[in-house]
Every structure is written in C-alpha cells, then in structure tokens.
Amino acid sequence: MITYLFSFLSFLAIMFALMVVLSKNPVHSVLYLVLTFFTIAGHYVLLNAQFLAAVHIIVYAGAIMVLFLFVIMLLNLNKETEPQKSVWLKASAAIASGLLLVVLVGSLRGADTIVATNAFNPNIGLIEKLGKTLFGEFLLPFEVASILLLVAMVGAVMLGKRSIK
Amino acid sequence: MNAIEVIPLNWYLLLSTVLFTIGVLGVLFRRNAIIIFMSVELMLNAINLLLVAFSSYLSDSKGQVFVFFIMAVAAAEVAVGLAILMMVYRNTKSSDINVLNKLKW
Structure with a gap:
C-alpha cells in the first residue's frame, strides 16, 4: 500500500517537474511547480514530517509561488514572448544533465547503507x-x-x- | 502507516537525485530568467526532501530544522532575485538572460 503510494507520488513529482522545464508558457510552468510542491508535501507526510508538510505548503505554494505568478503576470510574459535556445544548445543541455544523473546514480549505487544509531521515534x-x-x-x-x-x-x-x- | 519501515532509504536518494537533475536541466535548457529561478527552487526542494528522509530514517530532528533554514534562505533569495529581475526587465524590456552578456568574456 505504502509502496504504491510512494511510487505514485514519485511518478507525479518527476512528471510535474519535467513539465515545469518543458512547458512553453511560463504561467503553466509555475502551476506545474505548485503541483510538484504538493507531491513533495505528500512525501513529507509519508515520512512522518507532518508539521514540515504544512509549512512547506504554506511557504512554497502559498507565498513563493504566488510571488512568481505575480511577477510573471506583471511582466506580461506568455508563449509569444518566450525566448528559446537553439536545438543544439537544448540537446547539449539534455546530454549534460543526463550525464550528471548517471554520475550521481552511479556514485550512490556503491554507497553503504547507513545504520540508525537512535531508537526509532x-x-x-x-x-x-x-x-x-x-x-x-x-x-x-x-x-x-x-x-x-x-x-x-x-x-x-x-x-x-x-x-x- | 509508516513509510520508513517499508521503503528503503535508497529510493528517496534516487528520487531526490532525479529531481535535482531536472532542476539542473531546467537551468541549462531555458533562457527565461524566471524559469531558471524556478529550477533553482526545484533543486532546493530536492535537497529538502533528502534532508527530511535522512532525518526520519535516523530519528533525528536536526535535519528537519535545517529544512526550515533552507526555506527561510529560499524565501529571501526569491524576494531579492525577483526584485533584480524586475530591474532587469525595466531596463532591457526582456527577461532573456542572453541580453545580460556584458560580463561575458
């Protein structure tokens, strides 16, 4: 049950985070980022950090994202005025971050598992x-x-x- | 209902690594300065998730206190950063970071 919930929340978090980067319209990016923050708050609840989940929703989704949305609406950014990088730069960005992911995952695979010293609380x-x-x-x-x-x-x-x- | 008895810590490590990499991808991929700020927020959140996971697995509340401080620093960073962005937009009429190339070699 919990495993399914974890997988579902992780899938949603990664999908929404990708949509933040890939969506053309900046307003859509902000809304997807809010959804990402809600899934991360769900992870906090799963990890027994209920107070932090509440603070996370209030501070990030309530304050910081509203500030972003406010600035985007004030600057009148939309799909037409959105600057785009060339295809080569986009491909090299995707390759570079993919290589970073490979390096990080590879270094984590060899890591030892930590052992909790405190009693479970x-x-x-x-x-x-x-x-x-x-x-x-x-x-x-x-x-x-x-x-x-x-x-x-x-x-x-x-x-x-x-x-x- | 307890995630830390069922789910290995490595899964959280992998999840926050993927989220961090998506943040790096956003910084490299986009030219809009606001989206780059949002990607930085995404990276900060990946680290927050990792700190909370370690704090829960080790039963130590110090990690969650650090998440509070990261949230405070993120709020300060966003306030100052968006003010700088408004200044840039007022002077150049654009939020494109390629306009800001005066310090480029």
Whole structure:
C-alpha cells in the first residue's frame, strides 16, 4: 500500500517537474511547480514530517509561488514572448544533465547503507520535538535567519525603487 | 502507516537525485530568467526532501530544522532575485538572460 503510494507520488513529482522545464508558457510552468510542491508535501507526510508538510505548503505554494505568478503576470510574459535556445544548445543541455544523473546514480549505487544509531521515534516530525530542537540547540541560527529576512526585505525594496537619487 | 519501515532509504536518494537533475536541466535548457529561478527552487526542494528522509530514517530532528533554514534562505533569495529581475526587465524590456552578456568574456 505504502509502496504504491510512494511510487505514485514519485511518478507525479518527476512528471510535474519535467513539465515545469518543458512547458512553453511560463504561467503553466509555475502551476506545474505548485503541483510538484504538493507531491513533495505528500512525501513529507509519508515520512512522518507532518508539521514540515504544512509549512512547506504554506511557504512554497502559498507565498513563493504566488510571488512568481505575480511577477510573471506583471511582466506580461506568455508563449509569444518566450525566448528559446537553439536545438543544439537544448540537446547539449539534455546530454549534460543526463550525464550528471548517471554520475550521481552511479556514485550512490556503491554507497553503504547507513545504520540508525537512535531508537526509532515516530514523533520527531511533530511540532513539540521540532520546537524544542529549534529553540534550544538552534536558537542563534534562528535569530540570524530573522536578520537575513530583514536584510532581504530591505534589499528588495531598494532594488524595486525606480531611481535612487 | 509508516513509510520508513517499508521503503528503503535508497529510493528517496534516487528520487531526490532525479529531481535535482531536472532542476539542473531546467537551468541549462531555458533562457527565461524566471524559469531558471524556478529550477533553482526545484533543486532546493530536492535537497529538502533528502534532508527530511535522512532525518526520519535516523530519528533525528536536526535535519528537519535545517529544512526550515533552507526555506527561510529560499524565501529571501526569491524576494531579492525577483526584485533584480524586475530591474532587469525595466531596463532591457526582456527577461532573456542572453541580453545580460556584458560580463561575458
């Protein structure tokens, strides 16, 4: 049952990811990317990371993808204005990434299987355990992340201004 | 209902490798800068999936905390990147990366 679910979600994720790259219209690419993110959230649920699945849907599908869609609609990009690479460049891109896949899969095949040292705990993806780790051991990186978001916000506003006198 | 007792870790390794490679393919394949950004997001998500898989298999919540930080960095990157893209579009009237060849040797 779970194996079928995993195979189905993986198939959908790979198909939607390919459609992101191959579809001509940028708006369709964004919508396919949203579907890819939903399948990845399904994988998180399968892996007992329920809270992360919720955060993933809220942050990626809710915030980041809406930002992408907003910019695409603002720039009025569509099928007619879409720039295309030549056939040779496309073929060489496909060959290069295919070779990368072969190299990565080949290096993973020889890898040893890891052995879990901790006892199995099904609750690590729930908010209680995760919050204790985040606000205990990782408190300083958490605060630094807030500074990073502030800097990004200031930078985006600076870049978005029409001209700086 | 537990995936990690049924599915070997290698399957997740393979899945995130394939997703990462599709992201690399998107960066090499397209000329639209927004699609290239989206492919970078796809690569980040492949790595997130791998971190969550390792975290679940090793019963260690640190991996999932790292996924939070990657999400924060991705949000910051998208905000700044799309602002840069709007600037580029305002100056060149195009989102084609081949227009930006001033730094090319």
